[in-house]
Amino acid sequence: MAPHQVRFIPELESARGWAILLVVLFHYLGILNLQQMPAEGVWQRLISAGNTGVTLFFVLSGFLLSRPVVAAFQTDNSGAFRSFVIARVLRIFPLYYLVVLAAFLFTSKLVALKGLLFIPIGFAAFPYSVPWWSLSVEMQFYVFLAVILLGIRYGAGRWWIAGLVGVFIVWHILLLSGQVFSRTYAWHNSFPGRFPAFLFGALIAYVYDRDLDTPWGRRRVAFYRILSGTALAALLGLLYWYGGHRQEMVLRIFPAFHDLEALLWALVLLCLLRVRSRLKRLFVNRVMNYFGEISYSVYLLHVPAIFYITYPFVLAVNSSTANAAVERALAELVFALALSVAATLGLSTLSWHWIEKPFLSLKRMFRTEKGKKAAIKNAKNVELT
Numbered sequence: 001m002a003p004h005q006v007r008f009i010p011e012l013e014s015a016r017g018w019a020i021l022l023v024v025l026f027h028y029l030g031i032l033n034l035q036q037m038p039a040e041g042v043w044q045r046l047i048s049a050g051n052t053g054v055t056l057f058f059v060l061s062g063f064l065l066s067r068p069v070v071a072a073f074q075t076d077n078s079g080a081f082r083s084f085v086i087a088r089v090l091r092i093f094p095l096y097y098l099v100v101l102a103a104f105l106f107t108s109k110l111v112a113l114k115g116l117l118f119i120p121i122g123f124a125a126f127p128y129s130v131p132w133w134s135l136s137v138e139m140q141f142y143v144f145l146a147v148i149l150l151g152i153r154y155g156a157g158r159w160w161i162a163g164l165v166g167v168f169i170v171w172h173i174l175l176l177s178g179q180v181f182s183r184t185y186a187w188h189n190s191f192p193g194r195f196p197a198f199l200f201g202a203l204i205a206y207v208y209d210r211d212l213d214t215p216w217g218r219r220r221v222a223f224y225r226i227l228s229g230t231a232l233a234a235l236l237g238l239l240y241w242y243g244g245h246r247q248e249m250v251l252r253i254f255p256a257f258h259d260l261e262a263l264l265w266a267l268v269l270l271c272l273l274r275v276r277s278r279l280k281r282l283f284v285n286r287v288m289n290y291f292g293e294i295s296y297s298v299y300l301l302h303v304p305a306i307f308y309i310t311y312p313f314v315l316a317v318n319s320s321t322a323n324a325a326v327e328r329a330l331a332e333l334v335f336a337l338a339l340s341v342a343a344t345l346g347l348s349t350l351s352w353h354w355i356e357k358p359f360l361s362l363k364r365m366f367r368t369e370k371g372k373k374a375a376i377k378n379a380k381n382v383e384l385t
Helices: 010-031 042-048 052-075 080-107 110-117 132-153 158-177 191-211 221-243 247-253 257-274 278-282 286-293 295-319 323-366 369-377 380-384
Strands: none
Touching: 010 042, 010 052, 010 257, 010 286, 010 295, 042 221, 052 080, 052 132, 052 158, 052 191, 052 257, 080 110, 080 132, 080 295, 080 323, 132 158, 132 191, 158 191, 191 257, 221 257, 247 257, 286 295, 295 323
8 A cells, every 4th residue: 555545543543542541541540659569460550551651652643644755755746844733733733732721721821822832841831731742743743743743845855854754863862872862761752762752653654665566575464463462462561661760760761662662562563454354353443443532632632631520529528537538538439530521531522522613624624636536545643633
């Protein structure tokens, strides 16, 4: 399949669903103060590593957004830069800006408005600003791709792309070495720090697109099955180890942790795309596709929803001393947890239908005639990425 003939790939939608599920479970642990306790059980350690879902999102972005760049390079599409910028603005800005303004209104913290420029502010506008740092990284990736597309528009060749990629690889290596840039938490969570995740996503997209057209690729079923088991086992082992330590300690011990994590996610994703098995339905199904579809809304809305609904009951449990009071507080907390899940899903579904979809539909208005003809062949992935 040629890279520019983009079709809907349900495995990618479900992967988004798993990514957001991991992130939400991770934040539940934090809000319930369970991250302060030693993570001893297997499930608790894996959920404690649930922020790995963000790395999976980065790999998915690299996969999905590198394909239009390759298509623009191969077809010499001069309108690709304009289309890319418009598509990214309509995808990211409307809901994000609404959340940033809501954070400013409800917290009365002026620092929240830095979010309008995608400047990371950490927990300064808690609980709204918790996930904003990753959108800052995504936005830097979009700028990186836009620069590539701008170069293609004005006749830059493959050396232009190779040069830009090379600059960020060197930057990343220098960051990990600690010789030029100090290995701070902020650097690790920047685009140069997370660059390999996007690069690995782009590389598996390249392999996937070309594998489909080769008889050798179609015969490699056994290879992908072995690779899938190996990569998944290695990923679970890595996350199990990570879940038993604080992130700062892990990055101090193993600065390239996020690189290995991203590589394993990329291999798992490639195998998910290539392996055919009945067990695949456990990972790729309508439920996970639905979570993937509303994942952006869930990502921006779940922390405030969970915090405001459940945290008062968490405090009540922690302050209770008598057994009867503790039991009652725990029962109320369970109800609050169920309510927070329903509220998150409900708000995210409404946000998807009333905010995201209307703006996504505007993409068609800005397509060139050449782009409109190509769009007939394009499917849901381009629209929802």
